[in-house]
Amino acid sequence: MIKISNLKKYYGKHKGIENVSFEIKEGEILGLIGPNGAGKTTTIRVLTGFLKPDEGEALIDDKKMPYEIDFIKEDIGYIPGEVNFYGDMKINEFLSFNRSFYKNIDLEYEKEIIELLGIEVNKKFKALSLGNKKKIAILQALVHKPKYLILDEPTNGLDPLVQQKFYKLIKKHKENGAVILFSSHVLSEVEKLCDSFAMIKDGNIVKSGTIEGLKDISKKIVIIYGLKLIDDLKKYKYKNNENGIYTFEVKSIELKNFLNVLVKTDFKDIEIKNPALEDIFLELYK
Ligand SMILES: Nc1ncnc2c1ncn2[C@@H]1O[C@H](COP(=O)(O)OP(=O)(O)OP(=O)(O)O)[C@@H](O)[C@H]1O
Numbered sequence: 001m002i003k004i005s006n007l008k009k010y011y012g013k014h015k016g017i018e019n020v021s022f023e024i025k026e027g028e029i030l031g032l033i034g035p036n037g038a039g040k041t042t043t044i045r046v047l048t049g050f051l052k053p054d055e056g057e058a059l060i061d062d063k064k065m066p067y068e069i070d071f072i073k074e075d076i077g078y079i080p081g082e083v084n085f086y087g088d089m090k091i092n093e094f095l096s097f098n099r100s101f102y103k104n105i106d107l108e109y110e111k112e113i114i115e116l117l118g119i120e121v122n123k124k125f126k127a128l129s130l131g132n133k134k135k136i137a138i139l140q141a142l143v144h145k146p147k148y149l150i151l152d153e154p155t156n157g158l159d160p161l162v163q164q165k166f167y168k169l170i171k172k173h174k175e176n177g178a179v180i181l182f183s184s185h186v187l188s189e190v191e192k193l194c195d196s197f198a199m200i201k202d203g204n205i206v207k208s209g210t211i212e213g214l215k216d217i218s219k220k221i222v223i224i225y226g227l228k229l230i231d232d233l234k235k236y237k238y239k240n241n242e243n244g245i246y247t248f249e250v251k252s253i254e255l256k257n258f259l260n261v262l263v264k265t266d267f268k269d270i271e272i273k274n275p276a277l278e279d280i281f282l283e284l285y286k
Contacts (some may be wrong), residue, residue, distance in 0.1 A: 001025055002047070002148065002179050007056035009042050016042035018203035020056070024196075029170070029180040031190030031211075034200035035281060040183040041081055043200070044152050047181070048078050060148055072148070074102060077141035081152040081183075083133045087126030091119065091136060102144040113139045116165050130157040138166060142173065149173060149180040155189060167193055187218050188274045191252070201281060220255055221275050222248040226268030232261045249275075 002024040009016040017039035024030040034040050045051040046058045049069030058065040063072045085094060099105045114121060117135045120128075125136065134157045141149065149170070155163045170193065174180060184190050190197055191214060198208040207217075224246045227233075236258060238248045250258045255272075262270075 001059075001061065002030075002181060003057075003059045004043065004047070005057045005059075007043060007046060007058055008054045009046060009051060010054055015203050017200075020198075020200065020203070020205055022198040022205060022208055024179050024181060026179055027174055027177050028196065029174055029182055029194045031194035031197040031214075032181060032183040032200060033185065033187060033190055033197055034183075035185055038200045039203040040200060041152055042203075044150055044181070044183060048076065048150055049073065074144070075147045077144065077146035077149045079134075079137045079141045079151045079154040081156070083137040085125045085133075085136060085140075088124055090122060090124055091128075092121040094125065094136070095121065095139075098140055098143070105144055109145065110139070110143050113142060113169065116169070117162060131159060131162065134158055135162065138169070142169060145173070145176070147178060149178050151180065151182045153183055153185070155184070155186070163189075186274075187214070187280060190214065191218060199281075216251070216253060217280065218252045219275060219280075220250050220252055221273040222250055222255075222258070223271040223273070224248070224262070224267045225270070226266070228266040230261075230265045233258075233265070 004023070005021050007020040008018055020039065020043050022030060022032070032040050032043065042051065043058075046053050047060065047065050049066035052066055060072050060076070063069070089097070095110065113119070117138065119135050119139060120132070125133065128136070134154070138154065141151070151170075155166060158166060167189075170180065170182070182190065182194060191211060194211050196208070196210050197214045198205050200206070226244050227240075227246045229240075229246065233248075236248050236250055236254075238246050240246045248258070
């Protein structure tokens with residue numbers, strides 16, 4: 001289990017986090033959601049043994065981080081927000097270097113991830129694009145099948161196809177009982193993948209709970225062109241301009257009902273978008 005209680009960390013006078021608490025059980029993925037600078041990475045740095053907190057406690061399997069990291073580090077897989085390995089090392093050299101840190105790396109699993117993500121093992125790390133560097137970080141974090149996965153905005157820089165493959169890998173680790181912390185500023189991916197969430201803002205957890213609770217907060221922006229507005233649509237929040245373009249805000253859990261009403265009328269085109277996380281925070285705390 002991962003358990004964080006009243007964690008506080010200042011960088012000198014500058015606030016990193018003020019009060020962060022959450023818990024993740026076996027076979028569970030928690031989405032740590034927050035806008036830029038909210039304190040996700042600071043929390044993760046304590047949990048991965050890089051920072052000492054000023055107050056509070058971060059436990060991984062009852063080991064107190066960062067002080068007892070040596071007892072647990074082989075069981076942790078970590079994807080950092082900024083990936084940086086040795087630039088001049090070829091990926092296959094890096095992989096054998098990585099193998100030397102763990103007792104029993106399953107080479108079949110290593111090969112499976114390389115093939116699934118399309119990793120080019122003969123290239124030097126510095127010659128890879130941002131997304132391809134991220135794939136190396138994924139491989140490095142997962143290949144020893146760790147019990148604890150700590151993922152700092154892991155999908156940042158991945159194209160949608162690779163993202164889907166990554167979600168599949170993570171789900172497999174979850175099914176095998178891993179405890180997974182998934183930080184993100186994309187609400188929709190947390191909704192799809194996680195069991196629970198904790199929202200962090202200005203260093204404090206401002207809302208947390210099951211993913212069903214998150215779906216109640218989250219909404220879609222639906223833009224409809226050339227719409228003939230009917231009474232049944234008027235109950236949803238909308239704005240329109242003179243050109244017959246309507247922008248609706250629909251709660252995610254009401255989207256299906258909304259679309260069922262929409263098909264009863266006439267329109268030319270439709271776009272469905274996720275609102276920016278900042279807008280959801282603004283709405284929640286205005
Ligand atoms: N080394 C540091 N020295 C001073 N302040 C820092 C340092 N690292 C982070 N901070 C500050 O701590 C706060 C939390 O930053 P943190 O990187 O934890 O946020 P985050 O949620 O991970 O953001 P992002 O999504 O942009 O990565 C920010 O105000 C940031 O400026």
